[in-house]
Amino acid sequence: MITIARLDGVTRRFGDTLALDAVDLTIDQGELIGLLGPNGAGKSTLLSLLLGRRRPSEGHVELFGGDPASAARRLGLGSTPQETALPETLRVSEVVELVAAHYPDTRPTAEIAEEFGFSDLLRRQCGALSGGQKRRIAVALAFVGRPRLVLLDEPTTGLDVDARHGLWAAIRRHHGAGTTVVVTSHYLEEIEALAERVVVIDHGRVLADGTLASVRDRVDSADVELATSAPDQVAALTGVARADTAGDRLRLTVADADEFVRALVRSDLPFTGLAVRGASLEEAFLSLTSLTERNAA
Amino acid sequence: MTTTLPAENETRARTVPALPLYAAHVRALVVETLRVPIAVIGTLAFPALSLLFFVVPNRAVADDPVFATAAVASLAVFAVMVSSLFNLGLTVAEAREKPWNPYLRSLPLPAAVRISAQLTSTAMLSFLSLVPVLIVGALATEAIVSVLGLIAGLAVLALTSIPFLLLGAAIGYAFSSKAAIAVIQVGMFGFAFGGGLFFPPQFFPEWLETLSRFFPSRHARELTLAAVEGTTPELWMLVGALAWTLATAALALWLYRRDEGRRYR
Numbered sequence: 001m002i003t004i005a006r007l008d009g010v011t012r013r014f015g016d017t018l019a020l021d022a023v024d025l026t027i028d029q030g031e032l033i034g035l036l037g038p039n040g041a042g043k044s045t046l047l048s049l050l051l052g053r054r055r056p057s058e059g060h061v062e063l064f065g066g067d068p069a070s071a072a073r074r075l076g077l078g079s080t081p082q083e084t085a086l087p088e089t090l091r092v093s094e095v096v097e098l099v100a101a102h103y104p105d106t107r108p109t110a111e112i113a114e115e116f117g118f119s120d121l122l123r124r125q126c127g128a129l130s131g132g133q134k135r136r137i138a139v140a141l142a143f144v145g146r147p148r149l150v151l152l153d154e155p156t157t158g159l160d161v162d163a164r165h166g167l168w169a170a171i172r173r174h175h176g177a178g179t180t181v182v183v184t185s186h187y188l189e190e191i192e193a194l195a196e197r198v199v200v201i202d203h204g205r206v207l208a209d210g211t212l213a214s215v216r217d218r219v220d221s222a223d224v225e226l227a228t229s230a231p232d233q234v235a236a237l238t239g240v241a242r243a244d245t246a247g248d249r250l251r252l253t254v255a256d257a258d259e260f261v262r263a264l265v266r267s268d269l270p271f272t273g274l275a276v277r278g279a280s281l282e283e284a285f286l287s288l289t290s291l292t293e294r295n296a297a
Numbered sequence: 298m299t300t301t302l303p304a305e306n307e308t309r310a311r312t313v314p315a316l317p318l319y320a321a322h323v324r325a326l327v328v329e330t331l332r333v334p335i336a337v338i339g340t341l342a343f344p345a346l347s348l349l350f351f352v353v354p355n356r357a358v359a360d361d362p363v364f365a366t367a368a369v370a371s372l373a374v375f376a377v378m379v380s381s382l383f384n385l386g387l388t389v390a391e392a393r394e395k396p397w398n399p400y401l402r403s404l405p406l407p408a409a410v411r412i413s414a415q416l417t418s419t420a421m422l423s424f425l426s427l428v429p430v431l432i433v434g435a436l437a438t439e440a441i442v443s444v445l446g447l448i449a450g451l452a453v454l455a456l457t458s459i460p461f462l463l464l465g466a467a468i469g470y471a472f473s474s475k476a477a478i479a480v481i482q483v484g485m486f487g488f489a490f491g492g493g494l495f496f497p498p499q500f501f502p503e504w505l506e507t508l509s510r511f512f513p514s515r516h517a518r519e520l521t522l523a524a525v526e527g528t529t530p531e532l533w534m535l536v537g538a539l540a541w542t543l544a545t546a547a548l549a550l551w552l553y554r555r556d557e558g559r560r561y562r
Contacts, residue, residue: 051403071312074405081400089332090325101321102404104313125332145405 002029004076004149004180005050005068010059012045012204019045021204022059027149027182032175034195034212035184036281038289042204043184047151050182051079064148075103078147080138080155088127092118092137095126096144103145115170116140117163131158139167143174150174152183156190168193188282198281202289216284222257223279225249228271237263249273312405322414327421330384340383340422344376345429351495352438359438364497366441369434370450370525371494374517376430377454378488380423381461382468382481388415389469390477416462423458424451442525449524457517457538463545464513470552488514513541 005027012020020042027033037043048054049061052068066073086095093109100106113119116136121129129137139155152171156164171194175181185191191198191212198215200208208215221241228234231250235243239260242253254260257276264271279287312318331337348369358364392398401411434440442450464484468477489495491505492514498506509515516538523530 048399053399053402071405071407074403075312077403077405079400079403082396085396085400087325087329087397089329094325094328098321098325099404101318102313102406 003027004029004064006060006062007046007049007056008060008062010049010056010061012042012049012054013057018204020049020056023201023204023206025199025206025209027180029148029180030175030178031180032171032194032196033182034191034198035182035201036188036191036198036285037184037201041202041289043201044153045204046201047079047153047182047184050151051077075145076148078142078145078150080142080152082138084134086126086129086134086137089125091123091125092129093122095137096122096141099141100144105146106144107146112140112144115143117166132160132163135159136163136167139170143170143179147179149180150182152181154184156185156187164190188280188285192281200285200288207288208284212281216279216281218284218288221253221255221279221283221287222260223277224252224254224257224260225273225275225277226252226271227273228269230269233267233269234264234271237267239263312407315407315410318406319410319414319417322411323417323421326388326414326418330418330422337422337425340376340380340426341429343379344372344426345433347375347495348372348430348433349437353433362439362441365434365438366525367497367522369430369438369440370522371497371518372434373427373430373450373454374457374492374514374521375489375494376426377423377458378461378494378514378517379485380426381419381458382465382485384419384422385415385462385465386468386477386481387474388419389466390472390474393469394474419462419465420455420458424455427451427454443527446525446527449527450521453521453524454517457513457520460513460538460541460545461517463542463549467545467549467552470549470555488512491515492518494518510537513538513545516541 003026007023007025010020010023010025011018023042023046025046035043035046045054049056050063050068052063052070052074055061055069061068063073064076068074068077090098092113096109096112100109109122110119113122116139118133118137118140121133121137126134126137135156135158139152142150142152155171156167159167168190171181171183181194183191183194195212197210198208198212199206200215208218226234227248228250231243231245234240234250235252237260239255240252241255244251252260257278261274261276264274352365352368352372353359358368402408465481468480468484472480491509492512493501493509494514498509498515498518501509510533516534519534520530520538522528523534
């Protein structure tokens with residue numbers, strides 16, 4: 001494994017606020033990492049340290065073996081401006097070319113526009129674009145300089161379903177071609193669809209860091225669905241944390257799926273159409289972050 | 298430390314050559330400004346219109362080569378001052394409000410390249426705003442200048458515009474863009490009248506003439522005029538201009554640093 005970026009015991013304070021608290025994180029070449037956390041968890045601060053925009057209060061940040069605050073270290077780095085950032089009076093092609101001027105090896109404007117679906121917008125001024133169009137262009141800018149590491153902050157916010165799936169395909173394609181990608185998102189579905197490794201942070205600390213499956217496994221609960229004529233008795237079985245009825249189906253959250261199914265069969269209660277599903281990333285995320293909520297309180 | 302990088306290509310990493318990058322930034326900044334025609338027309342037309350309305354109809358001034366030359370030089374100083382204060386002040390104030398600047402700071406872009414591009418594009422627009430003043434001055438008044446005087450005058454104008462550029466930047470760091478417009482407008486007219494850019498200081502009452510000698514606009518006017526006419530500038534002009542340059546540089550630097558701290562609340 002080749003490490004291309006690293007945070008060693010990084011703490012960042014803003015006045016009295018602790019945005020990052022002794023964070024260790026290693027990004028290896030070829031990874032596709034999903035960075036998850038509620039608003040204000042420290043995701044943006046973490047990215048801004050890697051982008052060289054801010055310096056850590058304590059600890060050490062390394063990008064491509066050097067200090068990200070030095071401009072030359074950022075040659076292999078691609079990132080995305082907020083879509084409201086694009087200079088309104090510049091044409092799309094001018095913005096792409098301005099960004100390209102910073103890199104020795106770049107993708108031709110026409111090619112990048114084709115890939116991210118804005119070939120027809122190149123002559124337009126950025127101020128005349130819709131939010132979704134700006135977002136696509138902002139994401140494309142991250143790939144203009146053939147980066148080795150791409151940091152995407154909320155890349156699909158404000159995009160419709162089609163555009164979102166198109167962008168996911170582009171991210172997967174670049175990852176497949178060897179680009180290392182870090183993506184933050186509000187959509188857990190997005191992280192679930194894209195990421196191989198998930199890092200959950202909250203209150204400035206890394207709560208979980210591992211494969212998608214291992215983070216999901218951090219939460220033991222599972223979802224069980226079935227149809228039954230005795231919903232109250234089924235919901236009263238041991239280990240049931242929550243029960244809702246949806247139409248004629250009963251939806252249960254249980255602590256241990258195997259234990260519950262054994263109890264259900266032993267009870268001889270009537271049921272049909274049993275379905276068992278492990279915890280989703282969303283449940284794992286909620287359970288992890290509410291844990292810190294409790295610890296912090 | 299667990300892993301180190303196979304860093305042959307990393308240690309040799311250099312940002313792209315500064316000059317083309319600087320040119321790309323100057324171009325983008327100039328284009329950005331020129332595409333908002335009202336902003337440009339304002340800075341371009343206002344000094345020339347002042348000349349046309351205040352000086353040209355007053356034949357006592359317009360027909361006298363000495364007075365006319367002084368008037369044209371004064372309004373040239375005014376044009377450069379307005380453009381420096383407005384363009385840099387607004388550019389900086391707006392940049393602080395928009396997320397484009399932080400994005401640029403994450404590109405492999407040395408800070409010096411961006412800052413010099415900003416100063417250059419502002420200076421270019423400043424000198425563009427001189428053109429109409431010089432044309433009106435040449436066609437509609439008896440103002441005279443030698444080629445050497447013109448070149449010397451332009452060079453001194455460029456130098457004496459530095460405190461206005463720095464003051465513009467300082468205002469940009471200290472205020473929001475809306476407040477910056479108001480502050481610049483008030484400051485600009487104060488400097489213009491106080492510095493004798495609209496009415497020659499020879500006609501000032503004595504107290505105002507004394508006060509006027511502390512205005513950077515007065516220093517810029519006298520030094521530019523001295524360069525145009527080939528006379529020797531007086532010591533107070535040089536000392537004044539230097540003092541304002543140092544003071545505005547310190548102010549801009551201090552506000553820039555303070556702004557860095559505040560942005561990270």
